[in-house]
Amino acid sequence: MTARFSPRNTPLRTTAALLGLGGILVLGACAPEGASEMTPEGGASAPDGGVQSLSPGATENAETTDTVASGAGDSDAPADYTASMQDIESEVGTAQIREMDGSMEFTVEVSGMEPGFYGLHVHEIGECNPDSAAPDDPSELGAFLSAGSHIGADESDHPDHAGDLPPILVQESGEGHLTFQTDRLTAEHLQDEDGAAMMLHSGPDNFANIPERYAPDGPDEDTTGTGDAGFRWACGVVEAAG
Numbered sequence: 001m002t003a004r005f006s007p008r009n010t011p012l013r014t015t016a017a018l019l020g021l022g023g024i025l026v027l028g029a030c031a032p033e034g035a036s037e038m039t040p041e042g043g044a045s046a047p048d049g050g051v052q053s054l055s056p057g058a059t060e061n062a063e064t065t066d067t068v069a070s071g072a073g074d075s076d077a078p079a080d081y082t083a084s085m086q087d088i089e090s091e092v093g094t095a096q097i098r099e100m101d102g103s104m105e106f107t108v109e110v111s112g113m114e115p116g117f118y119g120l121h122v123h124e125i126g127e128c129n130p131d132s133a134a135p136d137d138p139s140e141l142g143a144f145l146s147a148g149s150h151i152g153a154d155e156s157d158h159p160d161h162a163g164d165l166p167p168i169l170v171q172e173s174g175e176g177h178l179t180f181q182t183d184r185l186t187a188e189h190l191q192d193e194d195g196a197a198m199m200l201h202s203g204p205d206n207f208a209n210i211p212e213r214y215a216p217d218g219p220d221e222d223t224t225g226t227g228d229a230g231f232r233w234a235c236g237v238v239e240a241a242g
């Protein structure tokens with residue numbers, strides 16, 4: 001069996017060294033890592049060199065995507081938007097997005113990963129820079145922080161953000177396949193001037209479902225902002241399909 005990515009076990013990936021990042025690359029989190037390693041958001045990462053802007057920029061050819069598919073689940077229809085989700089080294093998976101009548105249908109495929117659940121979100125900025133600063137806090141550096149927060153993070157708590165998505169299950173084969181629809185996202189979300197990014201996280205999303213016996217005062221801000229899905233493992237700019 002070929003080597004697999006082990007996102008949960010290798011928060012400091014050796015590939016960072018290959019990219020010439022030098023010292024420690026603390027992979028920026030949408031959330032702190034799991035409960036056993038509650039690392040506060042915003043570790044430093046080596047800012048020097050090796051920055052690889054995978055697909056900067058937002059989608060611009062919106063005029064090609066005016067056609068709105070109707071009906072349900074026409075997964076053979078061509079996608080209206082696509083995203084290639086890349087970790088700091090290579091492609092991990094893809095997302096195809098179709099405009100339905102009143103919703104968006106996503107088909108997400110990943111491969112080469114350890115089995116288990118992984119959080120998925122649509123983040124608000126279509127910029128997947130593996131060594132970048134958070135737009136609202138330039139002192140916070142890490143992988144794919146350039147993509148900003150979940151779409152809708154300003155308007156509600158997780159998991160009620162427009163960009164909150166079901167997690168993907170990676171099977172024993174290392175592959176995961178997920179198709180779902182959401183009526184929370186619109187074409188405007190995906191095509192606004194700063195674009196949007198598909199984000200695959202390093203661990204499962206808890207959907208802020210924290211029993212009161214663990215958190216008598218309710219979940220904290222990190223949880224209600226992010227779902228504690230771990231660091232940002234792979235990112236893909238959402239682009240209009242051409």
Ligand SMILES: [Cu+2]
Binds near residue numbers: 030121122123150
């Ligand atoms: Cu996220």
